[in-house]
Amino acid sequence: MEVLVDSNVITIYQPDSFNIKDILECGQIFRYDITPAYARVLSKDHCADVVTDNGKIVIHCDDAGYFYKFFDLNKDYAAIKKAVSVNPFMEKAINYGEGIRILKNDFLEMLISFIISSNNNIGRIKRSLDFICRECGQNMGEYYAFPSLEALAELPESFFLQAGCGYRSPFLAETIAAIKDKFDQFYLDLKNSDTNSAQKKLTSLKGVGEKVADCVLLFGLSRYDVFPVDTWIYKVYKENFGGELESRKAIRQYFLGLFGDLSGYAQQYLFYYKRNLDSKILK
DNA sequence: GGCCAGGGTAGAA
Protein backbone atom coordinates (compact mmCIF):
# COMPACT_ATOMS: atom_id res chain seq x y z
CA MET A 1 0.00 0.00 0.00
CA GLU A 2 1.03 3.58 -0.51
CA VAL A 3 0.82 6.08 2.33
CA LEU A 4 0.88 9.83 1.84
CA VAL A 5 1.49 11.92 4.96
CA ASP A 6 0.62 15.60 5.13
CA SER A 7 0.62 17.73 8.28
CA ASN A 8 -2.98 16.95 9.18
CA VAL A 9 -3.97 14.28 6.68
CA ILE A 10 -2.84 10.75 6.05
CA THR A 11 -4.00 9.12 2.82
CA ILE A 12 -3.68 5.39 2.28
CA TYR A 13 -3.94 4.18 -1.31
CA GLN A 14 -4.61 0.51 -1.96
CA PRO A 15 -4.66 -0.29 1.77
CA ASP A 16 -3.39 -3.67 2.86
CA SER A 17 -4.43 -4.98 6.27
CA PHE A 18 -6.26 -1.80 7.27
CA ASN A 19 -9.92 -1.99 8.19
CA ILE A 20 -10.96 0.63 10.71
CA LYS A 21 -13.81 -1.52 12.03
CA ASP A 22 -11.46 -4.44 12.67
CA ILE A 23 -8.89 -2.12 14.24
CA LEU A 24 -11.32 -0.42 16.62
CA GLU A 25 -13.53 -3.35 17.56
CA CYS A 26 -10.87 -5.94 18.32
CA GLY A 27 -10.71 -4.84 21.96
CA GLN A 28 -7.45 -2.90 22.01
CA ILE A 29 -8.97 0.58 22.37
CA PHE A 30 -12.02 1.94 24.17
CA ARG A 31 -12.29 5.58 23.13
CA TYR A 32 -13.81 5.68 19.67
CA ASP A 33 -17.06 6.13 17.80
CA ILE A 34 -17.82 4.28 14.61
CA THR A 35 -20.62 4.55 12.05
CA PRO A 36 -20.80 3.01 8.58
CA ALA A 37 -19.65 6.33 7.14
CA TYR A 38 -16.74 7.30 9.37
CA ALA A 39 -14.92 6.69 12.63
CA ARG A 40 -13.49 8.95 15.31
CA VAL A 41 -10.51 7.67 17.28
CA LEU A 42 -9.13 9.24 20.46
CA SER A 43 -5.70 8.61 21.95
CA LYS A 44 -4.15 10.61 24.78
CA ASP A 45 -4.91 14.22 23.80
CA HIS A 46 -5.14 13.44 20.08
CA CYS A 47 -8.06 12.85 17.74
CA ALA A 48 -8.37 11.34 14.28
CA ASP A 49 -11.34 11.01 11.91
CA VAL A 50 -11.13 8.12 9.50
CA VAL A 51 -13.17 7.85 6.30
CA THR A 52 -13.03 5.18 3.67
CA ASP A 53 -14.00 6.00 0.10
CA ASN A 54 -13.43 3.95 -3.03
CA GLY A 55 -10.98 1.71 -1.24
CA LYS A 56 -8.92 4.76 -0.31
CA ILE A 57 -8.56 5.63 3.37
CA VAL A 58 -8.26 9.22 4.52
CA ILE A 59 -7.33 10.13 8.09
CA HIS A 60 -7.94 13.71 9.19
CA CYS A 61 -6.18 14.42 12.45
CA ASP A 62 -4.38 16.96 14.64
CA ASP A 63 -0.96 15.36 14.20
CA ALA A 64 -0.22 13.12 11.23
CA GLY A 65 3.14 12.07 12.66
CA TYR A 66 1.48 10.80 15.81
CA PHE A 67 -1.14 8.81 13.93
CA TYR A 68 1.28 7.41 11.35
CA LYS A 69 2.97 5.68 14.27
CA PHE A 70 -0.31 5.05 16.09
CA PHE A 71 -1.76 3.07 13.19
CA ASP A 72 1.53 1.23 12.72
CA LEU A 73 1.57 2.18 9.05
CA ASN A 74 5.23 1.35 8.55
CA LYS A 75 4.73 -2.36 9.07
CA ASP A 76 4.17 -5.33 6.75
CA TYR A 77 1.16 -7.14 8.17
CA ALA A 78 1.02 -9.58 5.27
CA ALA A 79 4.27 -11.12 6.46
CA ILE A 80 2.99 -11.32 10.04
CA LYS A 81 -0.21 -13.03 8.94
CA LYS A 82 1.74 -15.57 6.93
CA ALA A 83 3.99 -16.34 9.90
CA VAL A 84 1.18 -16.84 12.46
CA SER A 85 -1.02 -18.82 10.08
CA VAL A 86 0.01 -22.09 11.69
CA ASN A 87 -3.23 -24.07 11.28
CA PRO A 88 -6.66 -23.89 9.59
CA PHE A 89 -8.27 -22.19 12.58
CA MET A 90 -5.66 -19.43 12.54
CA GLU A 91 -6.25 -19.03 8.80
CA LYS A 92 -9.95 -18.46 9.47
CA ALA A 93 -9.24 -16.05 12.32
CA ILE A 94 -6.82 -14.06 10.18
CA ASN A 95 -9.22 -14.02 7.28
CA TYR A 96 -11.97 -12.72 9.58
CA GLY A 97 -9.83 -10.00 11.14
CA GLU A 98 -7.76 -9.27 8.05
CA GLY A 99 -7.84 -5.52 8.68
CA ILE A 100 -6.48 -5.60 12.24
CA ARG A 101 -3.47 -3.51 13.19
CA ILE A 102 -2.01 -3.32 16.68
CA LEU A 103 -2.23 0.33 17.69
CA LYS A 104 0.68 2.07 19.38
CA ASN A 105 -1.37 3.67 22.08
CA ASP A 106 -0.44 5.83 25.07
CA PHE A 107 1.11 3.90 27.94
CA LEU A 108 -0.69 5.64 30.81
CA GLU A 109 -4.03 5.43 29.02
CA MET A 110 -3.53 1.70 28.46
CA LEU A 111 -2.53 1.12 32.08
CA ILE A 112 -5.65 2.81 33.44
CA SER A 113 -7.91 1.33 30.77
CA PHE A 114 -6.85 -2.26 31.34
CA ILE A 115 -7.02 -2.00 35.14
CA ILE A 116 -10.67 -1.08 34.55
CA SER A 117 -11.04 -3.96 32.06
CA SER A 118 -10.59 -6.77 34.57
CA ASN A 119 -13.65 -9.01 34.90
CA ASN A 120 -15.57 -6.33 33.03
CA ASN A 121 -17.13 -5.98 29.59
CA ILE A 122 -16.15 -3.68 26.76
CA GLY A 123 -19.36 -1.62 26.88
CA ARG A 124 -18.88 -0.76 30.55
CA ILE A 125 -15.16 -0.12 30.08
CA LYS A 126 -15.97 2.38 27.32
CA ARG A 127 -18.55 4.15 29.50
CA SER A 128 -16.24 4.39 32.51
CA LEU A 129 -13.39 5.83 30.43
CA ASP A 130 -15.74 8.25 28.71
CA PHE A 131 -16.94 9.49 32.10
CA ILE A 132 -13.39 9.88 33.42
CA CYS A 133 -12.29 11.87 30.36
CA ARG A 134 -15.41 14.03 30.28
CA GLU A 135 -15.13 14.93 33.96
CA CYS A 136 -11.38 15.17 34.28
CA GLY A 137 -9.74 15.43 30.86
CA GLN A 138 -8.95 18.66 29.04
CA ASN A 139 -11.75 19.99 26.86
CA MET A 140 -10.34 19.95 23.34
CA GLY A 141 -13.43 21.42 21.70
CA GLU A 142 -14.93 18.48 19.85
CA TYR A 143 -13.69 15.90 22.34
CA TYR A 144 -12.03 15.39 25.72
CA ALA A 145 -8.42 14.36 26.19
CA PHE A 146 -7.38 11.50 28.42
CA PRO A 147 -6.51 13.10 31.79
CA SER A 148 -2.91 13.82 32.70
CA LEU A 149 -1.33 11.84 35.52
CA GLU A 150 -1.36 15.00 37.63
CA ALA A 151 -5.12 15.35 37.09
CA LEU A 152 -5.72 11.66 37.81
CA ALA A 153 -3.74 11.94 41.04
CA GLU A 154 -6.21 14.55 42.30
CA LEU A 155 -9.16 12.18 42.01
CA PRO A 156 -10.51 10.46 45.11
CA GLU A 157 -11.47 6.81 45.08
CA SER A 158 -15.12 7.85 45.16
CA PHE A 159 -14.72 9.45 41.74
CA PHE A 160 -13.83 6.12 40.17
CA LEU A 161 -16.79 4.50 41.91
CA GLN A 162 -18.97 7.19 40.37
CA ALA A 163 -17.40 6.36 37.00
CA GLY A 164 -18.64 2.80 37.43
CA CYS A 165 -15.25 1.23 38.05
CA GLY A 166 -16.63 -0.75 40.98
CA TYR A 167 -14.18 -2.69 43.11
CA ARG A 168 -11.31 -1.62 40.82
CA SER A 169 -11.62 1.93 42.17
CA PRO A 170 -9.17 1.54 45.08
CA PHE A 171 -6.75 -0.24 42.71
CA LEU A 172 -6.82 2.76 40.38
CA ALA A 173 -6.30 5.29 43.17
CA GLU A 174 -3.46 3.27 44.67
CA THR A 175 -1.64 2.66 41.38
CA ILE A 176 -1.93 6.30 40.34
CA ALA A 177 -0.54 7.41 43.71
CA ALA A 178 2.30 4.92 43.40
CA ILE A 179 3.55 6.19 40.03
CA LYS A 180 2.67 9.88 40.12
CA ASP A 181 6.02 11.10 41.43
CA LYS A 182 8.23 8.71 39.47
CA PHE A 183 6.38 8.20 36.24
CA ASP A 184 9.19 9.12 33.81
CA GLN A 185 11.67 6.83 35.54
CA PHE A 186 9.12 4.02 35.80
CA TYR A 187 8.32 4.31 32.11
CA LEU A 188 12.00 4.37 31.12
CA ASP A 189 12.66 1.34 33.29
CA LEU A 190 9.95 -0.58 31.47
CA LYS A 191 11.24 0.49 28.06
CA ASN A 192 14.72 -0.70 28.99
CA SER A 193 13.63 -3.99 30.53
CA ASP A 194 13.17 -7.29 28.77
CA THR A 195 9.56 -8.37 28.52
CA ASN A 196 9.56 -10.76 31.47
CA SER A 197 11.00 -8.28 33.96
CA ALA A 198 8.78 -5.53 32.54
CA GLN A 199 5.80 -7.77 33.24
CA LYS A 200 7.01 -8.28 36.81
CA LYS A 201 7.38 -4.53 37.32
CA LEU A 202 3.89 -3.93 36.03
CA THR A 203 2.28 -6.63 38.18
CA SER A 204 3.71 -4.93 41.27
CA LEU A 205 1.03 -2.28 40.67
CA LYS A 206 -2.38 -2.74 42.28
CA GLY A 207 -5.01 -4.07 39.90
CA VAL A 208 -2.39 -5.31 37.44
CA GLY A 209 -2.03 -9.08 37.10
CA GLU A 210 -0.36 -11.02 34.31
CA LYS A 211 -3.15 -10.56 31.80
CA VAL A 212 -3.51 -6.81 32.31
CA ALA A 213 0.28 -6.43 32.24
CA ASP A 214 0.40 -8.27 28.91
CA CYS A 215 -2.22 -5.93 27.45
CA VAL A 216 -0.30 -2.86 28.63
CA LEU A 217 2.91 -4.29 27.18
CA LEU A 218 1.24 -5.11 23.87
CA PHE A 219 -0.86 -2.00 23.31
CA GLY A 220 1.11 0.58 25.29
CA LEU A 221 4.72 -0.52 24.96
CA SER A 222 4.80 -2.28 21.56
CA ARG A 223 5.91 -5.63 22.98
CA TYR A 224 4.74 -8.48 20.82
CA ASP A 225 6.25 -11.43 22.73
CA VAL A 226 3.25 -11.46 25.08
CA PHE A 227 -0.04 -13.36 25.04
CA PRO A 228 -2.86 -11.98 27.22
CA VAL A 229 -5.12 -14.83 28.32
CA ASP A 230 -8.63 -13.61 29.02
CA THR A 231 -11.92 -15.52 29.08
CA TRP A 232 -12.18 -15.60 25.26
CA ILE A 233 -8.64 -16.87 24.80
CA TYR A 234 -9.32 -19.49 27.46
CA LYS A 235 -12.39 -20.57 25.48
CA VAL A 236 -10.64 -20.65 22.12
CA TYR A 237 -7.81 -22.67 23.64
CA LYS A 238 -10.21 -25.22 25.09
CA GLU A 239 -12.60 -25.44 22.18
CA ASN A 240 -10.42 -24.89 19.12
CA PHE A 241 -6.90 -25.90 20.08
CA GLY A 242 -7.90 -29.07 21.92
CA GLY A 243 -6.23 -27.80 25.05
CA GLU A 244 -5.80 -29.87 28.20
CA LEU A 245 -3.94 -27.23 30.18
CA GLU A 246 -5.93 -25.47 32.89
CA SER A 247 -3.98 -22.55 34.31
CA ARG A 248 -3.85 -19.25 32.46
CA LYS A 249 -0.10 -19.17 32.99
CA ALA A 250 0.39 -22.53 31.27
CA ILE A 251 -1.91 -21.56 28.41
CA ARG A 252 0.07 -18.35 27.96
CA GLN A 253 3.29 -20.35 27.73
CA TYR A 254 1.74 -22.73 25.22
CA PHE A 255 0.80 -19.91 22.85
CA LEU A 256 4.13 -18.12 23.35
CA GLY A 257 5.82 -21.33 22.25
CA LEU A 258 3.55 -21.49 19.21
CA PHE A 259 3.86 -17.89 18.02
CA GLY A 260 7.10 -16.61 19.57
CA ASP A 261 7.86 -12.95 18.96
CA LEU A 262 4.62 -12.56 17.00
CA SER A 263 2.38 -13.82 19.82
CA GLY A 264 0.71 -10.47 20.41
CA TYR A 265 -0.52 -10.25 16.83
CA ALA A 266 -1.78 -13.85 16.84
CA GLN A 267 -3.63 -13.20 20.09
CA GLN A 268 -5.55 -10.30 18.58
CA TYR A 269 -6.74 -12.35 15.58
CA LEU A 270 -7.89 -15.10 17.95
CA PHE A 271 -9.60 -12.79 20.43
CA TYR A 272 -11.51 -10.87 17.75
CA TYR A 273 -12.61 -13.97 15.84
CA LYS A 274 -13.65 -16.04 18.84
CA ARG A 275 -15.48 -13.24 20.62
CA ASN A 276 -17.46 -12.25 17.54
CA LEU A 277 -18.12 -15.86 16.56
CA ASP A 278 -19.56 -16.78 19.95
CA SER A 279 -21.44 -13.49 20.25
CA LYS A 280 -22.85 -14.14 16.75
CA ILE A 281 -21.51 -10.82 15.52
CA LEU A 282 -21.40 -11.20 11.74
CA LYS A 283 -19.42 -9.11 9.34
C1' DG B 1 -32.44 -14.38 38.90
C1' DG B 2 -28.25 -16.52 37.71
C1' DC B 3 -24.48 -15.96 34.45
C1' DC B 4 -21.04 -13.38 32.19
C1' DA B 5 -17.70 -9.74 31.05
C1' DG B 6 -10.28 -8.48 27.74
C1' DG B 7 -9.22 -10.80 36.18
C1' DG B 8 -6.95 -9.47 40.53
C1' DT B 9 -6.27 -9.68 45.50
C1' DA B 10 -5.69 -11.63 49.90
C1' DG B 11 -5.41 -15.45 52.57
C1' DA B 12 -5.32 -20.46 52.99
C1' DA B 13 -3.43 -24.82 51.75
Place this chain on the structure above:
DNA sequence: TTCTACCATGGC
Protein backbone atom coordinates in the same frame (compact mmCIF):
# COMPACT_ATOMS: atom_id res chain seq x y z
C1' DT C 1 3.74 -22.16 44.56
C1' DT C 2 -1.09 -22.97 43.55
C1' DC C 3 -6.14 -22.88 45.09
C1' DT C 4 -10.41 -20.33 46.66
C1' DA C 5 -13.67 -16.86 47.97
C1' DC C 6 -14.74 -12.60 47.03
C1' DC C 7 -15.06 -8.51 44.62
C1' DA C 8 -19.10 -3.90 41.83
C1' DT C 9 -21.94 -3.48 38.07
C1' DG C 10 -25.03 -3.73 34.15
C1' DG C 11 -26.79 -6.46 30.20
C1' DC C 12 -28.76 -10.65 28.97
